[in-house]
Amino acid sequence: AQTAPFLSSPYYGEKAINCFFDHEYPNYGQDNSIVIYTGERRSNANRDICTLHYSCYAGHPAYDYDLEYEPVLAAASGTVEKAEWNSWAYRTGPNSGLGLYIRLGHGNGYQTYYGHLSALLVQEGQAVVKGQMIGVSGNTGNSSGAHLHFEVRHNGTRTDPYGWSGGYTDPWQAASGEASIFLWSDGQWAGYPLAAPTPYGSAVVVDDNPNNTGSFKKGRSWGSPVECPPGSCPYWWRVTGIGYGSDMYYTYVNGYTADYWAKWQPSLSQAGLYEVQVYIACNHATTWFAQYHIYSNGSPYDTYARVDQLGLCNQWISLGYYYFSGGSNHYVRTSDATTESYSTGRKVGVDAVRFRRVNVGPFEVEDYRERIGRTYQGLYMNWEFRNWSGKPGWRGSGAMQALPKNPHKNINTGYTTASPELRYRTVFPASGTYYVWVRAYGENGKEDSVHAGYDGYGPSSADRISGCGWNSPGWKWCNSTMDGPRATIYVGAGLHTFNLWMRENGFRADQVLLTQDPSYTPP
Ligand SMILES: [Ca+2]
Ligand SMILES: [Ca+2]
Ligand SMILES: [Ca+2]
Ligand SMILES: [Ca+2]
Ligand SMILES: [Zn+2]
Known part of the structure; x- marks a missing residue:
């Protein structure tokens, strides 16, 4: 075959x-x-x-x-x-x-x-x-x-x-x-590119100078260990006039043992998903294999990043996407253990590290990948594209509505195979719990609820999403459920199908946003 x-x-x-x-x-x-x-x-x-x-x-x-x-x-x-x-x-x-x-x-x-x-x-x-x-x-x-x-x-x-x-x-x-x-x-064809995570809020930068939200430290871990500041460390050299904030440090590469290390430890005001980026200066950063370990709550992620510093010049390079719970027990470490010999004379440059908050989306509900109509209790229903002049305020090119809206139906069980469905190809940059926000227009209590899930699975944590403004009609973000808790899905990293299923016919959906930040409310 x-x-x-x-x-x-x-x-x-x-x-x-x-x-x-x-x-x-x-x-x-x-x-x-x-x-x-x-x-x-x-x-x-x-x-x-x-x-x-x-x-x-x-x-x-x-x-x-x-x-x-x-x-x-x-x-x-x-x-x-x-x-x-x-x-x-x-x-x-x-x-x-x-x-x-x-x-x-x-x-x-x-x-x-x-x-x-x-x-x-x-x-x-x-x-x-x-x-x-x-x-x-x-x-x-x-x-x-x-x-x-x-x-x-x-x-x-x-x-x-x-x-x-x-x-x-x-x-x-x-x-x-x-x-x-x-x-x-x-994802590759017909106008369905994979969407990159969307940065929001202000980034936290930890630089080697003290003007930080967080701290930068370096040191030596053999002989008599030292940590600095305060004071300056042996075998760490400071260079000014280059790099982020016009300063940086370097030490020399030395094989497989981490004898000289540097650590960037931010103070993160919010839990959530972060892109970690490292700034590489044009000079004094000449290793081919700088190794960066990322720690969350004091424990290293089981994968780490290796960066060709020599080929980079005054630019931020991504080390990937990580969930941090907030606070100041998360950090990035590098060292002289690049696997290269000291005799190469290569240098590990250390400069600024940036933590950028990111969400998945918002993406437009009308930009679905697949749309599936279904018959329930003798009524065929499907999601239809609408761009009403009478309901202004939708974003993108319009919104989707589950139609027909009469006679009234609501589907509480078996909805993954019984309800009209929309499918999206969505990249989740890291594993974890994502809050599901739907921007919708609930005109009345009979057309204001929907179910969400992924890969055809409808978890009870994201069913019966409701309250999208029926008591004051208009386009609103909603994240609450009829069962009480906020709507969430727990999903592994990578490319998945995100699903929306009709609960009530007549429901109008405009955008979806998925976030690991419990304090985030989409604008
Ligand atoms: Ca700097
Ligand atoms: Ca309702
Ligand atoms: Ca539920
Ligand atoms: Ca839209
Ligand atoms: Zn080629």
Whole structure:
């Protein structure tokens, strides 16, 4: 049987393809022409098929997407088989290959490669789930500008995940025996990009100078341990005039033992989901493999980040998304244990770390991925697009209403298979409990409730969401349920289907927001 499509987008948003898979032949050979999956042949000199031109060339065995230094997502669930430098001997040039890269095995004969990265957020042997952030794109290895190199192999042979739709025999299939199959299941096509988490509120920055919300400390953990400030630490050098806030420190790399360390410990006023970012200066930050461990309530997350400091220059780099419960027992640590030898003379730069609060959404209810009408007690109902002039205040292009609204129905049990349903492809950046907010218009008590869930599952914690303003009609955010508690779902990290099911017909839904911050009320 042919493999069912199983890949989702390896990035957030919509990105141009800089360079296609060359079906004749994907071996980096320069025969001066490119045959793309449609069967269209272009000479290598005519690079019109590329939005940007620097990496479009014959022999390319993969896709180059137009990313800068941005999150890279696992295209399918699987195991991390490689997460390292392609070569420690060659940082750039023809022998440097994919530079800092990740290879995932998906257990079905397929592997995916993510090349030229600037940061790795996963370790070899670790299980990952579809949509999970695994790294940050960049410009390492044999690359002449930041992008994501995304390559797929089937039983070890390179293959084109866009398949082959040419009107003649696929030359790569003829040469290799490998028939390229269209492998994208969702998120990649037809205007359904995966939405990145949305920052909100003000970020908390912990810098190496004392103007912080929180504290920065560094020290030595061998011999007679020291922690500073107060005082200055041996083997930590301060540089001014560069870096965030015009100052930074560095020490030298030294193998596998953390002898010199630095720690950024914010004071977080709110519990919630945070993106942790590290600022890398242009100088005195020259390690290829700075290691950052993230701690929540004093315990490290079981994965850590590795960052190519040398390739970065005065920019924030994401270390991923983490839940913190608020307060000041959460921190980021790095050290001289980069695995590189002291004799390399490389330096670990330490500067500012930023904690940015993020939510999932708001997203527009009318931008659903699938819509399913159902018959209940003899009445066929479905979610219909509306953009009433008589009910102004909806956002986006309109809203969705469960119709017809008469005769009145409400569905309290069995709704996952009995009620009209809307489905969204939603990336949850981290595991945990998300408060479910629905912006809706309840005109009266018979059309003001809805159920929510994920992956077709309707947890009792998110059923019977109600109270969306029926006693003072208008568009309102609601998060309460008829059962009392606020509506929540507990969901693992990665790409999931978010579901809305009609409870009462006539219900009008405009936007959805999912947050791990219990104090957040959407505007
Ligand atoms: Ca600084
Ligand atoms: Ca009601
Ligand atoms: Ca309930
Ligand atoms: Ca809307
Ligand atoms: Zn490439």
